[in-house]
Amino acid sequence: MALSIHALILLLERCLMNRPARTRFAPSPTGRMHLGGARTALYDYLLARQSGGQFILRIEDTDTRRTVPGSEQELIEGLRWLGLEYDEGPDVGGPYAPYRQSERREIYHHYAWELVEKGAAYPCFCSPERLERVRKERQAQKLNTGYDGFCRHLDPDEARRRVRQGEPHVIRFKAPREGTTTAVDLLRGPITTPNFMIDDYILLKSDGLPTYHLAAMVDDHLMGITHVIRGSEWLSTFPLHVLIVRAFGWEEPLWVHLSVFLKPSGKGKMSKRDASLAMDSGYSIYIGDLRALGYVPEGVLNWIALMGWGVEGDDVMTLEEMVRRFDLKHLNPAPAAINFSKLDHFSGVHIRRLPTAELARRLQPYLPAADLPLLERIVPLIRERLITLDEAPQWVDFLFQDEVHPQPGELVGKNMSVEQTKQVLRRALEILESFPELEAKAIEAPLRALVEELGLSAGQVFGVLRVAVTGKTVSPPLMESMEVLGRERTLNRLRKALQLLEAQSVTEGA
């Protein structure tokens, strides 16, 4: 082979890679927006932005039976939440509107017949029943289950007459029977298929709507799409699509087929069952759920970006950094297993990177009892402890409760007697009462002196106070927690804890 794959790709690049890319995310509104779709959309977005081109949302709703109401809205909300702003789309319009395929019927009809005129397609009158019968027969004979070509050689004028008379029909692509077709995928290089393997696929259904094969090729051409990024499930019909584009005499876009996502075990693709299994462990493959679970979009984006895209160096990136660094050549054609613990990692990293005011703003829905200024005081206490935003309440709920209810057993520190514990509380009370307000920096030194004084460890003393003030053994840093809680409530809780222990000893004594 004189031309290596790399040389070939380099050649393609020279033609297409340096000019502004027009990309499209073209989902069908048949279900929920998931990881796979989001990643495709992300790569589309990245390519468009880094080349100064456009990113388009196109709804492929040509299957009226499978269309699920509301899923287009979920798609749009998902893209917005992720920050993947599109330049053209059904709700924002654009120079190539409409962007919903169900509203472009006439266009497909026109192009289907253009292919018929050119002799590259033909009307087919076979009933679904006959098709089914033929398929079964061929299956029994272990032949390929493709269309048998019954209507392929009908007299064109005769066929046209039958169509005019209103006979139900579809339009099929007249795939060549001889020779081979070579289609070039950017990640895999040339893929050559013998043409007899390519079926006479249906382009226009009997309901007048196109199949994907026609609709996507027509729209990609009409809308000036330069790079088609789609799932690898299209690899098997890839030669067909190339053939269709060539039959029209159009310029081919650059093709990129992305691998599928596998279940976390790496064994098999995600199924509905696996999806609900993920839910049970607090994760999800659906964008809407991830948002509800409190993940930040930056984390989700970073996570999905790196499933199939390898970077050298720092792999923590914002959307802007990804735009700068994205490179189609570094995409991996191999299937990737979903790794939710990595999602946790990226979510935590991006939460920590958010400016205080921004984190406070995002936390607001989760802590409705707090206003923004309070939230900004809370953020430093919990920032590096959050994996998801919805974990915030469990860290700082003690700030919003009238009183806490420590377990007496937890109040008494490790290797400490009840008497020692009471002593800690009594002395801490004395010390803190002398402060007009509890400032973390100011109260730390005296409390540490108390540790010395009582001959206990810091862990023991602060542990007692922690449980008394927050009601639990795990909390944000003690001094800071007291500061935000405020002097009065802190002192009250210490007194309450003391009373609790005294009541206990009375009971025990009696």
Place this chain on the structure above:
RNA sequence: GCCCCCAUCGUCUAGUGGCCCAGGACGAAGCCCUCUCAAGGCUUAAACAGGGGUUCGAGUCCCCUUGGGGGCACCA
């Protein structure tokens, strides 16, 4: 069954014939820091699926095997 695609630590990956006794990240283990939990720092274990070629030299190129994935609709 037929066709197509893919193959580096458990997982995501770097690697485009010598820079690799294979680098990073997540996870795991250990240590440090430390008022708990985190965060942070340091360290460790952990991979080129197998077999043939090509080449002075192969994780990198070719072939086979194996394994995984996708597809075989008037769905996308």
